[in-house]
Structures are given as structure tokens and as C-alpha cells.
Amino acid sequence: MLARYDLAKAAKTLSLAFGPRRNGRAAPSGAQRMDKAGSFGLTGPQDADRAALSGAQGNDQALRPLSMWRYAEVLPGDEPVTLSEGMTPILIADRLGAKLGLRALYVKDEGLNPTGSFKARGLSAAVTRARALGAKALATPTAGNAGGALAAYAAKAGIPAVIVMPAGTPHANVQECMAFGADVRKLDGLISDCGKYVAEHKEREGWFEVTTLKEPYRIEGKKTMGYELWEQFGGALPDVIIYPTGGGVGLVGMCKAFDEMQEMGWIGGARPRMVSVQAAGCAPIVRAFEAGAKASEFFENAATLASGLRVPKAIGDFIILNDIATTHGTAIAATDEEMFAAGRELARLEGIFAAPEGAATVVAAQKLAARGWIKPEESVVLFNTGTGYKYSEAWDQALK
């Protein structure tokens, strides 16, 4: 159901554009390649650059959009609803790395996406498909950022959006949804209650539901993070990926991308070890992983300031747990206090103002390096999934 594209056909076009090249360990120079590609975005590629690139690499990489739609062959084939999401930078985090004892530490900064989080990718793909299918109104439950992204892409597509969120959602998320003209409904409860609300109302109200993992294209958009990693690391993947997990679609999406890339012959069977980091106040995946279970239990009294991680039971928990196990990864929790302390380190040492969810990845890296689970020379990518600017109430508290 997920893949509407023809992977065999996509493989031919994409491999002309992107690979296969080498299949080695991630090299730090990979991050600089991205800087170069990024600078084309600002100035526009010069003819000489184009000729040099296409001559040297025999591909059309430099001519593709600097957004996730550069991988159009493995995305819905409709006219994209886009705000130029994706192709976020991979930043070398050497000052933080020195502190943690990691020599090849990187941050992929998803906070630079439209609406300030990686949710833009999934919603660009989902709204693209929904518009092509003639959807009249779009609805989603949200922890906050997905709602902001849906509201923005729905506005761009000219389709009304209904956003159902817990009353405790950060103010910036409510504000942006209202500015984008969405119908915002706040409920006393968690995202699971918002999910029930959408499911119960959609038939009667004529909504097209774009809930994570119920709608198949959000994951397709998010998987582009995996394609970008490969391209930005010069045709290789890092040893370890640390991802904050709520619904788990970011992590699952990347694993899907790696499977597709293997099918297309770009990579072999080796995978980055996937680390799922959750909030100590809502850690169903960590509990299940530690218990060796195949699915999670509902996490009672879930509470954390990292609103994107306040997901007491993910719909795709069994997929997340399977991906962690098959990549020889792990799951680990961070308290809110640890997240904000680590977020301050990230800001002071690297100039990155992260969402608490993104800051949680720093906590995980620190703990796993201290335990020797990550070796000093291994390449590690932390995903800062959102910008700190949208969490001003929580940051105000943390900075007091």
C-alpha cells in the first residue's frame, strides 16, 4: 500500500543521478559536500559548476531542487505541494563531540525546515497526495509540530485543515495553525484522545484523515532524511543515528529508505545502528525494548515538556521495535531536566537552538558514549527534529 511508485524504474533514474558511488564508512568530508551544495542554493549554480559536476560525476544532482523533492522518483508522482522542505544541513559538531569523547559527531538540523520541524517533509508528501485525490478538508491529531506543518501545507494547497491538539501544546503551535487559517480544536487529554476525536468525527464531517501511519504518505516524506544522509555523506551512511521517538515515523521512515536503497543497489546490508530516545516521563518504546517485548504497553500518566514525545502508545510501536532490533540499535530515556541541560550545551557549543526532542539526542549520545556503546571513532548523527524557537514557555522555565 505504501509504495505507489515503481522502485525498479525509480532506481534507474535515481542511480543515474546519485549513485551508486562508494560504499564505505562515513567520512567527515561528506558534511562539507553539503555545504557546497547548500551554497549553490544561495547563489544559483554557475554554468562552470554545472559542467564540472555533471562532467565529473555524470549525473544531474546539481540540477535537482534543493529540497526533498530531489528524490521525486520515490515520492508521490503528483505535482508537489512544497515550501522547499528537506535538504537540511548536516553540521559538524566538533566542540560538543570533544566534550562527549566522540570524534565524528554531526547534527542534522531539521529545525531549519518550513514551520521549524521535520514534520514538514511528511505533510508536504501527504498534502500533495491528498490534493491529487481531491480531498475537501484535511484533519490530524497532533502533539503540535505536525499540526503547524499540516496547516501550512493545506494553506498552500488551498484546502481547509482541522487540527486537533492537547490543551497543553506549546503556544507557538497554536498560533501558527491559527495564522495559517486552520480550524484549531484543543482537547483536555493526550494525543491519543485527539486521535480518537478525529477518528470519530471524520465520516460525519467529511474530513480526509492524515494521521501518522494511518495515512501512507507521511512516512514517504520522512524517509527522505535517509536519502539525504546517504547523499550528504558522499554515498555512505553513519555508524549510529540517534532519533527522538514519539510516533516513531522519522525512525521508521529512514529504515524504509535504507531498504529501498539496498534494493536499488546503492548500499549493502549493513545499517546504521538506530537509537530511539524518549522522554523519561513517556517512554513506552524504551520500556518495551528493555523488556524484550515486540510491542509497547500504553504509558500511563505521560508527562514531558518535549511535546512531540508525549505519545503514550505509538500506532507503529512494533515496527519501531523491529527496526531497532534489526539494526542492532537501542532505546534510551532522557529526563526533561537532562534534555534542557543538554540543549544548553548544544546551543553554547554549536550555536544550535534545539527543540527539547532534539536536545534529547545529545543526552542519549552522552550516555551511550560513556557506556562504551558508541566508540570514540564512530560517526554519529543526532537529529535535531525541531527548532527551540517554538518552545519558548519551556525554554523560559529551563533558563530561569
Ligand SMILES: Cc1ncc(COP(=O)(O)O)c(C=O)c1O
Ligand atoms: C520536534 C519533534 N521531534 C520528534 C517528534 C517525534 O516524531 P515521530 O512521531 O516521528 O517519532 C515530534 C513529533 O511530534 C516532534 O514534533
